[in-house]
Amino acid sequence: xxxxxxxxxxxxxxxxxxxxxxxxxxxxxxxxxxxxxxxxxxxxxxxxxxxxxxxxxxxxxxxxxxxxxxxxxxxxxxxxxxxxxxxxxxxxxxxxxxxxxxxxxxxxxxxxxxxxxxxxxxxxxxxxxxxxxxxxxxxxxxxxxxxxxxxxxxxxxxxxxxxxxxxxxxxxxxxxxxxxxxxxxxxxxxxxxxxxxxxxxxxxxxxxxxxxxxxxxxxxxxxxxxxxxxxxxxxxxxxxxxxxxxxxxxxxxxxxxxxxxxxxx
Amino acid sequence: xxxxxxxxxxxxxxxxxxxxxxxxxxxxxxxxxxxxxxxxxxxxxxxxxxxxxxxxxxxxxxxxxxxxxxxxxxxxxxxxxxxxxxxxxxxxxxxxxxxxxxxxxxxxxxxxxxxxxxxxxxxxxxxxxxxxxxxxxxxxxxxxxxxxxxxxxxxxxxxxxxxxxxxxxxxxxxxxxxxxxxxxxxxxxxxxxxxxxxxxxxx
Numbered sequence: 001x002x003x004x005x006x007x008x009x010x011x012x013x014x015x016x017x018x019x020x021x022x023x024x025x026x027x028x029x030x031x032x033x034x035x036x037x038x039x040x041x042x043x044x045x046x047x048x049x050x051x052x053x054x055x056x057x058x059x060x061x062x063x064x065x066x067x068x069x070x071x072x073x074x075x076x077x078x079x080x081x082x083x084x085x086x087x088x089x090x091x092x093x094x095x096x097x098x099x100x101x102x103x104x105x106x107x108x109x110x111x112x113x114x115x116x117x118x119x120x121x122x123x124x125x126x127x128x129x130x131x132x133x134x135x136x137x138x139x140x141x142x143x144x145x146x147x148x149x150x151x152x153x154x155x156x157x158x159x160x161x162x163x164x165x166x167x168x169x170x171x172x173x174x175x176x177x178x179x180x181x182x183x184x185x186x187x188x189x190x191x192x193x194x195x196x197x198x199x200x201x202x203x204x205x206x207x208x209x210x211x212x213x214x215x216x217x218x219x220x221x222x223x224x225x226x227x228x229x230x231x232x233x234x235x236x237x238x239x240x241x242x243x244x245x246x247x248x249x250x251x252x253x254x255x256x257x258x259x260x261x262x263x264x265x
Numbered sequence: 266x267x268x269x270x271x272x273x274x275x276x277x278x279x280x281x282x283x284x285x286x287x288x289x290x291x292x293x294x295x296x297x298x299x300x301x302x303x304x305x306x307x308x309x310x311x312x313x314x315x316x317x318x319x320x321x322x323x324x325x326x327x328x329x330x331x332x333x334x335x336x337x338x339x340x341x342x343x344x345x346x347x348x349x350x351x352x353x354x355x356x357x358x359x360x361x362x363x364x365x366x367x368x369x370x371x372x373x374x375x376x377x378x379x380x381x382x383x384x385x386x387x388x389x390x391x392x393x394x395x396x397x398x399x400x401x402x403x404x405x406x407x408x409x410x411x412x413x414x415x416x417x418x419x420x421x422x423x424x425x426x427x428x429x430x431x432x433x434x435x436x437x438x439x440x441x442x443x444x445x446x447x448x449x450x451x452x453x454x455x456x457x458x459x460x461x462x463x464x465x466x467x468x
Contacts, residue, residue, distance in 0.1 A: 009439075012446050015428050019421050026417065029399065030407045037405045 075130035114147035168198025197253040280455040335383035418457025
C-alpha cells in the first residue's frame with residue numbers, strides 16, 4: 001500500500017489551529033462567565049436597592065406619625081382644658097381607632113382604596129371634631145372605581161390631607177372645606193385631587209417662614225422624599241402637583257393632584 | 266547564534282526585564298517568584314548557547330531547565346490552588362522523571378517521558394486554575410489578573426510544544442520549521458508572562 005507523506009508544515013498548521021481554537025475557547029468561556037457574573041451582581045445590587053428603598057419607605061412612613069399624634073393630643077388636651085369630658089372621651093375613642101388603623105397601614109407597602117378612604121374618613125372625622133365643625137369635607141369616588149381592587153402606596157394621602165387641614169383651613173377665618181376626589185384615568189392610572197378652600201399654599205408658606213415651629217416643611221419634605229422613593233422603586237409611576245388656586249381661579253386654597261400608576265400591575 | 270535564538274533570547278530578556286522593573290510592585294503577590302524564575306531562564310539559556318557554540322553536549326542543560334521549570338510552575342500553582350493534590354502531582358512528576366533520567370541519555374537527548382508527564386500535569390493544573398477562577402467572583406476582571414495571562418501563556422506553549430516534540434521523531438523532521446514554531450511558542454509564553462507581570466493588580 002503506497003504511503004502518502006504529509007509535509008511537516010501541515011502538522012504545524014494543525015498545531016497553530018489547535019492553539020487558536022484553545023485561546024478562542026478560553027476567552028469565550030471567560031467572557032460568558034464574566035457577563036453571567038456581571039448580571040448576577042447587577043441583580044443582587046438591584047435587589048439590595050429595592051430592599052433599601054423599602055426600608056427607607058418604611059422609615060419615612062414612620063416619620064409621618066409624630067406630626068399627626070402631636071396635633072391630635074393637642075386637640076384632646078384642648079378639650080380637657082375646657083373640661084369637656086364627653087367630647088374628650090369621644091375624641092380619644094376615635095383617635096384610638098384611627099391610630100390602630102394608622103399603625104396597621106403603616107406596616108403595609110400598599111393598601112386598598114377602600115382602606116385609604118376609610119382611614120381618611122376617620123382622620124377627617126377627628127379633625128372635624130378638633131375644628132368644631134369649622135371643617136367640612138367631602139370625598140367623591142368615581143363609580144367606575146372598584147375600591148377593593150385598587151391598591152395604592154399606603155399612607156400617601158393622609159399627609160396631603162393633613163396639610164390641607166392644618167395649613168389651609170386652620171389659618172382661614174371662617175369655615176373651610178376639604179374635597180377629595182378619586183377618578184380613573186387612561187392606562188390604569190388613578191387620579192386623586194385634594195382641594196381645600198383655605199388660605200392657599202403661597203400664604204401658608206409665608207406664615208411658615210414667620211413661624212419656625214411649623215412642621216409643614218418636614219411633613220412636605222417627608223412626603224416628597226417618599227414620592228421620590230416610590231418612583232425610584234420602579235413599582236410606581238407617580239405624578240405630584242401642588243398649586244395655589246389663586247393663581248388659576250378667583251378663589252383661594254390649594255389644589256394637590258396625584259396621578260398614581262402601579263407599574264407592576 | 267541564529268536569528269531564531271536571538272529573537273527567543275530577546276523575549277526571554279524582555280520578560281526578565283519586566284519582572285525586574287515590576288519586582289517591587291509584585292513583591293507581595295504570588296508573582297514575586299517570577300523574577301527568580303526568569304533569572305534562571307536567562308542563565309540556563311545563556312549557558313546552553315555557550316555549550317552549543319563550543320560544540321559540547323547541551324541537552325542536559327535543557328533537561329535540568331525543563332525539570333526545574335515544571336517544579337517551579339507546580340509550586341506556583343500550588344500557591345494559588347492550595348490543594349495537596351498539586352504536591353502529589355509534583356511528586357508523581359519526580360517519580361516519573363527519575364527512572365527516565367537513569368534509563369535514557371540525560372546528557373545528549375531530551376528526556377521525553379519526563380517532559381511529557383510534566384507538560385500533561387502542568388496543563389491539568391492550568392485547566393484546574395482556570396476552572397477555579399471561573400467559579401470565583403474575580404472572573405469579572407479576568408483580564409486584569411496576572412495569573413490569568415501567565416496561565417494563558419503556559420497553556421499555549423504546552424499545547425504547541427507537546428505535538429512538536431512528537432514531530433521531532435518524524436523522518437521528515439525539519440529543524441528550521443520546528444525551530445520557527447518553537448520560537449513563536451516561546452514568544453507567546455514569555456510575552457504573556459511579561460504581560461501578566463505588567464498587568465495592573467485589581468484594587
